Amino acid sequence: MSLLEIRDLHVTYRSGGADLPAVRGVDLDVRAGETVGIAGESGCGKSTMAGAVLRLLPTGTKVTGAVRLAGEDVLTMSWGRLRAVRWSAASIVFQGAMHGLNPVRRIGQQIAEPILLHRPGTPAKKAAAHAGDLLEQVGVPAWRAGSYPHELSGGQRQRAMIAMALACEPQLVIADEPTTALDVMVQAQVLALLRDLVRDRGVGMLLISHDLSVLADMCDRVAVMYAGRIVEEGPGERLFTDAAHPYAKALAAAFPVIGDMASRRAPRGLPGDPPDPRELPSGCAFHPRCSVAVPECERIDVRLRPAGPERATACVHIGAPSELEVAQ
Template structure:
């Protein structure tokens, strides 16, 4: 088995005002692997993305280890961090319309990291590289002269992907890359990411709230709740037979077209995620869990084996296996 390209250990992120958004997250990403990260809004997914590239607001406290090819990103000096961003680790932000500069042509925006990192010898080489990147994501090179508002939502998302690939990174973080896109365009973007990942050998962290999307795109799947990963394993197994009640509730929230069992069936996910400043004791999901027992409110959350290369942080996992 190949050595990991990205190792995250005991990652904690606390926003100003003592707001803990991520509470002890661990995962490993190997070359050519895609790890999916799922969960409701507010569970800490995008915070992890920002922490990996050190893009979080000033005053945010980040502790733990983020090892990129063995080098701790959290300990890098500004000059070295600038050299690593985009060349080794890059990101596709959610909301392309808000991520692209509305008054700059898309070709100039893609060219900027190429120039900053000195990956082209002159203007002609830069333009050639920009054209190649646009064609790689399915857009004609001639669109380089367009402004963002002249493109459709799917085309803008493809531009963001081209921008993230500009410096041939080893790891790509895709943060909700299909947000605000219609179903057909979502499928096109997902297919493009899958093809690029296989063609370029990228290691990819794919973040979304949609378990069904991750089951299609990713080999492994991690599910987050209240700042922690509560289940991880092969994506097809996690989606088809969830071990954690929260994962099961998320999966049930996405109906299967043509399956009568999903007609008018409740998702089992009532209530709202907890406020990060007042996370419930014990298992943080127990106030919303249909399987909750008294012990869940005091049980110290820990990983339990849930099958081959799988685990879940649920009291019932160990009991059902015994």
């Protein structure tokens, strides 16, 4: 059984009297000891899906489907049960540590807080000592527990966020753009830390990024999202080097290939912008930007279909039509 099972997840925001479908029928699994990546441009639904896993979305957001964590549906949990699950069974490393950390509380206090909440009876001194140990484990000196967030570098703040996510030894860690705004060297250090976390602790990880090259290096499997749907899923490295869906190919082509002169190429941009969720195009949502679109793309909404060993894609050019595809 998968550690995390997402089935037919739909998330719809309400804005200005209109419905904004941010996630449209996503299925995804994460197993223990596995890193699954989610790639896509800003606005494709990556962070919304992550927020739905732990019910962190704004009040009034409509969420349907199933999100099962260790077999238990998060979407139907009572608030008391949900409170117990957050941090202890699943935790999240938010995008941008300065927004995720309390600026007027010391780092050590913030790391110790979930320990005190989820393990009643733990002495405050023991929780504080554990917070220092966690900082050491993520490469930050324990004495930094007495620092405020603004006194740390960007990389140290991000490491402190990871330490906080590990405080209650969760089974699942969601990392939402964990290297945003970090320089290249610090980014590499944080990614190496996350890789060691999965290897040494056996946790499942959902790693969200717009950088497909990072996900190809870090993840066992990668799912590419566009306009709220997964359009391709497969092994990380192969998806980066041999994508099937035109959008996944465009994401891969946006990053330079470094090597000898024969294999080196300049990155290529993707023209146009993602569609407005309130005015999604008919058929395949990507067809207005697709260089290989055919008339069928404007009227057939293609769902994921097999595209080789352990791979699936949602493109009219791949495989045969199925009854799950909806004519527009």
